[in-house]
Amino acid sequence: MANTHIDSPAVDYRFTLANERTYLAWIRTAMAFLAGGVAVVHLMPETMGANLGPAVGIPLFLLAIGISCSSLRRWRLNNEAIERNGELPKTSMVLTVAVVITGLGLAGLAVMIFTSVTHV
Numbered sequence: 248m249a250n251t252h253i254d255s256p257a258v259d260y261r262f263t264l265a266n267e268r269t270y271l272a273w274i275r276t277a278m279a280f281l282a283g284g285v286a287v288v289h290l291m292p293e294t295m296g297a298n299l300g301p302a303v304g305i306p307l308f309l310l311a312i313g314i315s316c317s318s319l320r321r322w323r324l325n326n327e328a329i330e331r332n333g334e335l336p337k338t339s340m341v342l343t344v345a346v347v348i349t350g351l352g353l354a355g356l357a358v359m360i361f362t363s364v365t366h367v
Contacts, residue, residue: 258330266325273318276344280311299358303351310347314340 284307291300317340324336 262329263326266322266329269325270318270322273314273321273340277311277314277318280307280314284308284311303355306347306351310344314344 284304287307288300288304291303317338321336321338321340327333328335
């Protein structure tokens with residue numbers, strides 16, 4: 248009886264492990280956003296506004312949840328593509344994270360400038 252595995256190429260474990268490392272990096276990023284959200288909500292001085300902490304923290308929580316869910320889906324789709332020796336699927340995760348962080352950064356900068364001008 249012929250061995251059918253000889254004719255089919257084996258999955259390169261380096262790609263599988265690289266995919267897993269990328270997934271874990273996204274999970275660490277999500278955890279950092281969760282920690283940042285908790286810090287902002289609990290440590291933002293009330294002198295800057297009582298609702299400012301949640302206004303900045305909640306988007307960080309939502310971004311963390313989105314990254315966590317998207318990274319699992321991305322890991323699974325990449326793994327399937329690696330197993331069938333296909334093309335890796337495209338993702339908008341990097342762009343989404345960059346846009347949200349840029350928006351939050353600009354909003355935070357605007358708040359800092361506004362509060363420093365009004366307290367002078």
